[in-house]
Amino acid sequence: MTVPENFYDAVGGEETFSLIVHRFYEQVRTDDILGPMYPPDDWEGAEQRLKMFLAQYWGGPSDYSEQRGHPRLRMRHAHFPIGVTAAQRWLELMDKAMQDVDITPEQHEAIWDHMLRVADMLINSNPDPHEKR
């Protein structure tokens, strides 16, 4: 899908992505599966990185590339064992984080579709390390 040039502005720019990512990390911190995967002393940095990435992807400022280079998300997630369970949990928390954000259903759908595709692409572990037996 091509991202319309003004999508970032249309959804509310910086404010909207900050809100989504902040609400997301609020939940990640105490999540039994995802929480332990993140750097415990750099929550603000993690929040910032995801926010910059999403802002850039949707047509906002290119701070992510300037600070982090090419996203290479599969490579950057390679040392976190991500099975279906962790990917589903990530999406579940993101779904909650995106509730009540003031965007249209079409905009919501577009952002969500991208999240789904990336989460799926990041699954790198089979057997699933978090599957309950």
Ligand code: HEM
């Ligand atoms: C599938 C489940 C996922 C898990 C378990 C996961 C886990 C993680 C972890 C533990 C980090 C390191 C935190 C940090 O220090 O930045 C990270 C970074 C990151 N994740 Fe994910 N993630 C998932 C899905 C996603 C998705 C769907 C996206 C994009 C839509 C995404 C985008 C990013 C970005 C941009 C970074 C920062 C990369 C960097 O510049 O270092 N992740 N993720």
